[in-house]
Amino acid sequence: MPELPTSEAPSVAVVIPAYNEADTVADVVRVALQLTPQVVVASDGSDDNTAAVARAAGARVVELAENTGKGAALASALAATAAEYIVMLDADLTGLTLDHLRRMLRPVISGDLDMCIGVFEGGGFVTDWGNKLTPNLSGQRVCRRDWLIAVPHLGEERWPEPAITRHLKSTGARWDYVELPQVGQVLKEKKRGFWNGAWARTRMYADLLTFRARRKRP
Incomplete structure (x- = not known):
């Protein structure tokens, strides 16, 4: 795959909301730094070493005092950069490479799309299945x-993806999916133990599925 144009290179930042992701965030940061020196990790009230690990890996770190949700972390990361283009990544990705970031970034910078959304392919059965079943909930995105x-309400939602999807539709934005081969995520059940992980997953889907009822108006 060809390189992104180097003349008049656009300003790009990678933003990574993170909550207790000390085991994986450094790997994500290191890949992101291959794309741009502007990498911002927003630690959402983490009580592990997420912030220190991300900082040691080379990211700029914003630390939220309390765990208030991915939306608040994303908003805080956005406030820490003035880059024209934003690459959003989850902090628990596995198998990520520079090529994956370029796949998402290229159609947005070229003007073909307003948003590109990455979906997993071959990164693991469970994460592939969940990502393909609900690709509009993917946290891997690129846009201006x-x-x-x-x-609307971006920083208020614990999980901001439904708010982003609604805004895509209401603004008539051009968007599409791109496959991210061999990329997956560490399952919540593996990170937190089976029962705590299952409870966290249940809460996540409850928040996601009730977005429309809670936000009857944009």
């Missing part, structure tokens, strides 16, 4: 910063 910060 000015568009993203205009999403």
